Amino acid sequence: MNLDTMKRYGTHEIVDAVVIGTGAGGSPLLAELAGAGLRVVALEAGRNRTPNNFTADEIVAAEIYWLGERLSAGETPEAFGANNSGTGVGGSTLHWGAYAPRADPRDLRLRSDQGVGEDWPVSHDELLPYYRRVEAFIGVSGPASYPWDPARRYPLPPVPLNAPAQMMQAGCAALGVRTCEAPIAAVSRDFLQSGSSTRPACINCGYCHQGCRTGAKTSMAVTYLPQAVAAGAEIRPECFVHDLERDAGGRITAVVYRSGGVDHRQKCAAVFLCAGAIETPRLLLHLGLANSSGQVGRNYMAHVATQVWGTFEQEMRPNKGFPASLITEDMLRAADADFSAGYLVQSLGIVPVTWAAQVTRGRGLWGQPLVDYIQKFNHVAGIGINGECLPQPGNYLELSDEIDDTGMRKPRVNFSYGPNEQAMSRHAAKFMTAAWEQAGASDIWTFERSAHTIGTCRMGNDPDRAVAAFAGTFALLRLTDLGLFIRTVTQNRDMAGCVGISTRRVDVAAFALGGGLAGLGGLALSPIYNVNPTMGTGFIIDSFMVVVLGGVGSLFGTALAALGIGLVDVGIEPFYGAVAAKVIVLLLIVLLIQWRPEGLVAPKGRR
Ligand SMILES: Cc1cc2nc3c(=O)[nH]c(=O)nc-3n(C[C@H](O)[C@H](O)[C@H](O)COP(=O)(O)OP(=O)(O)OC[C@H]3O[C@@H](n4cnc5c(N)ncnc54)[C@H](O)[C@@H]3O)c2cc1C
Ligand code: SF4
Numbered sequence: 142m143n144l145d146t147m148k149r150y151g152t153h154e155i156v157d158a159v160v161i162g163t164g165a166g167g168s169p170l171l172a173e174l175a176g177a178g179l180r181v182v183a184l185e186a187g188r189n190r191t192p193n194n195f196t197a198d199e200i201v202a203a204e205i206y207w208l209g210e211r212l213s214a215g216e217t218p219e220a221f222g223a224n225n226s227g228t229g230v231g232g233s234t235l236h237w238g239a240y241a242p243r244a245d246p247r248d249l250r251l252r253s254d255q256g257v258g259e260d261w262p263v264s265h266d267e268l269l270p271y272y273r274r275v276e277a278f279i280g281v282s283g284p285a286s287y288p289w290d291p292a293r294r295y296p297l298p299p300v301p302l303n304a305p306a307q308m309m310q311a312g313c314a315a316l317g318v319r320t321c322e323a324p325i326a327a328v329s330r331d332f333l334q335s336g337s338s339t340r341p342a343c344i345n346c347g348y349c350h351q352g353c354r355t356g357a358k359t360s361m362a363v364t365y366l367p368q369a370v371a372a373g374a375e376i377r378p379e380c381f382v383h384d385l386e387r388d389a390g391g392r393i394t395a396v397v398y399r400s401g402g403v404d405h406r407q408k409c410a411a412v413f414l415c416a417g418a419i420e421t422p423r424l425l426l427h428l429g430l431a432n433s434s435g436q437v438g439r440n441y442m443a444h445v446a447t448q449v450w451g452t453f454e455q456e457m458r459p460n461k462g463f464p465a466s467l468i469t470e471d472m473l474r475a476a477d478a479d480f481s482a483g484y485l486v487q488s489l490g491i492v493p494v495t496w497a498a499q500v501t502r503g504r505g506l507w508g509q510p511l512v513d514y515i516q517k518f519n520h521v522a523g524i525g526i527n528g529e530c531l532p533q534p535g536n537y538l539e540l541s542d543e544i545d546d547t548g549m550r551k552p553r554v555n556f557s558y559g560p561n562e563q564a565m566s567r568h569a570a571k572f573m574t575a576a577w578e579q580a581g582a583s584d585i586w587t588f589e590r591s592a593h594t595i596g597t598c599r600m601g602n603d604p605d606r607a608v609a610a611f612a613g614t615f616a617l618l619r620l621t622d623l624g625l626f627i628r629t630v631t632q633n634r635d636m637a638g639c640v641g642i643s644t645r646r647v648d649v650a651a652f653a654l655g656g657g658l659a660g661l662g663g664l665a666l667s668p669i670y671n672v673n674p675t676m677g678t679g680f681i682i683d684s685f686m687v688v689v690l691g692g693v694g695s696l697f698g699t700a701l702a703a704l705g706i707g708l709v710d711v712g713i714e715p716f717y718g719a720v721a722a723k724v725i726v727l728l729l730i731v732l733l734i735q736w737r738p739e740g741l742v743a744p745k746g747r748r
Contacts, residue, residue, distance in 0.1 A: 142230060142362045144189060144378075147370045150407075156180045158411040159396045161382045161424075164232020167415030168361035168369065169275075175372035182375045182407055184398050186416075187228030189378040190235075192363070195352030199494040202351035205235045209551075211419060212541050216557035217591060219443050220502075223350075223495070225594050226417055230378050231362035233417065236350055239326040239358050240465040240527075241281050242485060243272050245289075245473055248529065257481045257561070258531045262600050276324075279359040280332045280340065283324035289470040300329045300343055303462025305522035306488035308453065312524075312576030313469055313486075323468035323487060326359035337367040345462045347490050380405075383547055385412060385428060392620050399547070411621060418594035422538050423552045425598070431612045433700075438538040440599050441554055443591035445528030447566045448489060448503075449573035450521055451582025457522040464490030472526070472572065480564035484528030486573065493518055503588035523588075524576060526569045530595070533559050538597050556591070614658065615696055627651050631694050682723075690730050692740025701741055706730075 150156050157179040160167045167183060174181045188204070195202070207226040213219050227236030246265035251258040276296060283295030299322030302310065313320045327349070332340045343357035356363045370376065377400070384397035386406060395406040414421050422438040425431050465487040473483035491499070497515050500506055506514055535557060540550035558566070570587045577585050618624035629637045630647045638644050662680075687706060691698030706726055713722040734740070 142189065142191060142366055142370075144230075144370065144376055147375055148373045149375050150180060150182055152405055152407050154180075155408045155410055156182050157409070158182075158413060159184060159407055159409040160413045160415060161396065162186075162232060162414070162416040162420070163230050163361060163366060163376060164227075164415065164417060165234050165361060166417075167232070167413065168234075168365040170413055170415065171374050171376075172365040172369040172372065175369045175374035178373075180373070181369075182377060182409070183369070184380040184382050184396060184407070185230050185232075185376060185378050186381040186420075187230065187232075187378065189230040189376070190352070190362075192352075192354050192356045195235075195348075195354045197346060197348040197351060197354070197492075199351060199492055202236075202348075205229050205352050207233075207417075207419075209545060209547070210543075212543070212551055212553035213556070214553055215536070215555045217562075217589075219554060219556050219591055219594075221419075221554075224590075225443070225592055226419065229362075230366065230376055231360040234360040235352050235362065237360075238465055239349055240468075240487060241276070241283075241324045241326040241359075242468060242470070243290075243293075243324070244268070245470070247474065248482065251482055251529075255481045258529075259599075259601065278335060279326055279364045280328040280334070281324055281326050281359075282329040282343075284322045286321075287324075288319045288321055289473075295324060297329045297332065299323075300325050300327060300463040300466055301345060302466050303345070303347070303459070303464065303488065303490050304455075304457040305459055305490060305524065306462075306467035308457070308522050308580040308582070309467050309486075309488040309524050309576060312578075312580035313471075315579035316572075316576060318469055318471045318572075318576070320467050320469045323465055325463060325466065327353070327357050327463060328359075334364060334367070336371055337363070343463060347460045347462055347464060348492060349464060350495075351492070381547055382416070382424065383427075383549060385430065390619065392625070418597045419538065419552055419554070422597040423540065423549065426538075426540050427549050431616070433615070433697075434611055436599065438597050439534075440532040440596035441536045441538050441556060442530040442532060442595040443556060444526075444593045444595070445484065445530060445558070445562050445566050445569070446525060446590050446592035447528070447569045447573075448523050448525035448588040448590065449570060449577055449585060450523045450588060451577040451580075451585040452517055452520050453522055453580075453582055454520070456519050458519050459490050459496070459522055460492045462490060464488075466490075472569070475568065475572075478565075478568060480561045480568065481531070482529035482561070482565075484526040484565060484569055486524065486526050486569070489523035489525050491523060496521070499588060503590065504586055522582070524573045526573070527592075528562070528565045528569065530591070531559060531561050532596060532599075533557075536596075558591075562591075611696075611700065614654075617654070618696060623647075623650055627654075686727065686730055688740075690733060690740060692742045695740065695742040698740055698742030 158174055158181045160171045160183045163183050163185040171181055171183050205227050206223045207228045208222055211221040227233035229235050247254055249261040249265055252260045280297055281295050282297040282300050284299050287293040310320050327343045328340050330342045334340050340356045349358050380398040380400045382396055382398045385393050386395040388394050393412050395408045397404055397406045425437045467488040469486045472486055538552050538554050541553040543551045545551050574585055626642050626647045630644050634644055687699055687702045691702035709726055710722050713725055
């Protein structure tokens with residue numbers, strides 16, 4: 142994208158925020174912050190390009206893949222590189238497939254519905270306005286009527302079906318499975334990008350994974366980043382962040398990055414780490430930051446991405462047309478499923494070198510048989526899935542002992558399919574094979590694979606297990622000006638007033654923060670209890686005991702006390718019942734505060 146006229150900030154200037162990474166996470170955030178009038182800088186490890194730098198050439202396109210070595214372990218180790226992450230101004234969206242289905246409401250409450258995985262801390266109803274807003278802004282093309290959600294409307298008509306999609310349509314119809322044109326984040330008509338220029342309609346060239354030369358495919362570089370730059374954000378490409386400088390109180394004061402072989406530091410008031418599901422936990426683990434929950438790097442997941450391929454009499458030319466142009470959601474909760482959750486099915490498109498590599502890896506062909514098979518390229522077509530993967534304790538990212546050229550330890554990802562993923566993949570292979578048989582394919586084979594990097598810094602509504610809630614409150618109190626003011630006023634109200642802090646405004650902000658956290662608590666309870674105006678009263682005494690025992694104003698004291706009271710409670714309850722357990726816990730607390738009236742972890746200097 143064109144960065145010639147963007148605003149620039151000095152490295153010694155304390156900017157309001159630094160955003161690390163310009164992918165799907167960092168870019169909308171950058172645009173929002175800049176739009177709100179904040180001085181923001183984005184640091185991006187990859188290069189900047191304009192759309193006409195992209196060519197329909199798989200070898201050249203490798204430069205938009207994240208090729209830094211990632212070690213892969215486990216029973217079903219993930220293939221990295223081209224398979225699942227990109228780099229550059231725009232992040233993985235330069236390289237992604239732009240297949241843009243929405244989450245199903247049932248996927249967000251999997252634990253409540255099926256007793257596995259986790260519920261999301263947001264509901265589908267809360268997400269809905271954002272889906273509509275984002276789809277309208279980035280330009281999503283889709284069918285006039287979506288069979289699994291008839292009220293849904295897409296801003297643009299669908300892209301044409303490629304030949305594999307037409308085969309999938311025929312095969313699924315013969316099996317009584319519904320299909321429709323897939324929601325695609327590429328513009329099927331010329332599209333005036335809000336705040337930028339017109340994006341021309343997709344020309345169905347099929348090289349989406351190599352970077353879209355026309356700008357028809359949605360990437361951050363043609364949507365949110367131009368908006369961010371127009372609003373005053375600065376984007377610095379080829380800047381790899383490897384350190385976060387902190388003051389004596391642990392508050393981040395500068396981001397350290399390497400550019401052109403030299404280290405620079407950008408002073409800042411706040412940092413947003415949006416470096417993707419591998420580099421984000423890698424940097425946090427490298428620096429030993431934000432991991433009081435022990436959850437950083439945990440819950441690594443990858444979509445079950447099994448594919449089935451076949452050969453057809455007629456020409457398929459699978460490199461032509463938008464790749465994933467047909468969808469079925471009928472398998473999201475398949476009637477005959479012997480597993481939890483479900484999968485989406487999509488038609489595939491593929492380009493020749495990727496195809497040859499896949500055949501070698503997935504079908505085990507080599508030498509002349511490989512040559513003979515890949516010569517059938519124009520007649521092959523594939524169908525594939527994106528299946529839910531459940532979080533498991535054995536699937537996680539850690540730092541290995543090997544150092545790479547960034548000076549940091551290489552990440553090692555442990556990943557094994559559990560019984561659920563294995564059963565899902567078997568079910569999908571059987572269904573897709575049947576669809577391909579119905580469509581008239583011969584020489585059908587299954588390619589077992591997983592794709593995409595998911596998890597590692599999850600949100601949640603359980604503060605003991607979620608990084609976001611506890612770390613967010615900690616970060617707010619420790620790393621922001623507001624947090625500093627709250628702590629200052631708590632420690633010495635009169636002195637804070639003397640140095641110009643508006644103590645009344647800080648009181649209001651602290652009250653609002655408390656109210657917000659109480660709301661979060663309500664959200665955490667809502668999947669377990671009926672929502673009603675008095676649902677919190679049963680927890681007031683417990684909450685009071687936690688704060689008194691932990692020490693008023695101490696976040697860690699609160700966490701420690703909550704854990705301690707909870708453990709003592711569940712230890713006593715099976716023997717003496719819930720009421721007796723409460724009384725015993727209360728008596729223990731009374732005894733403890735005789736010894737430490739200020740609580741277990743009281744902040745110093747409190748008045
Ligand atoms: C081949 C492929 C196909 C995909 N297809 C689809 C699809 O069809 N539909 C779909 O919904 N999703 C798809 N995805 C997934 C989707 O692209 C990602 O989920 C999404 O882009 C993740 O956003 P992110 O901001 O977390 O990370 P990314 O988009 O990966 O952005 C992270 C950015 O951070 C930068 N970075 C990393 N470390 C540092 C550092 N230390 N300093 C500075 N910068 C750093 C990286 O260079 C990168 O630009 C696909 C992904 C790939 C790779
Ligand atoms: S098929 Fe369409 S969206 Fe994909 S690269 Fe070609 S023009 Fe871009």
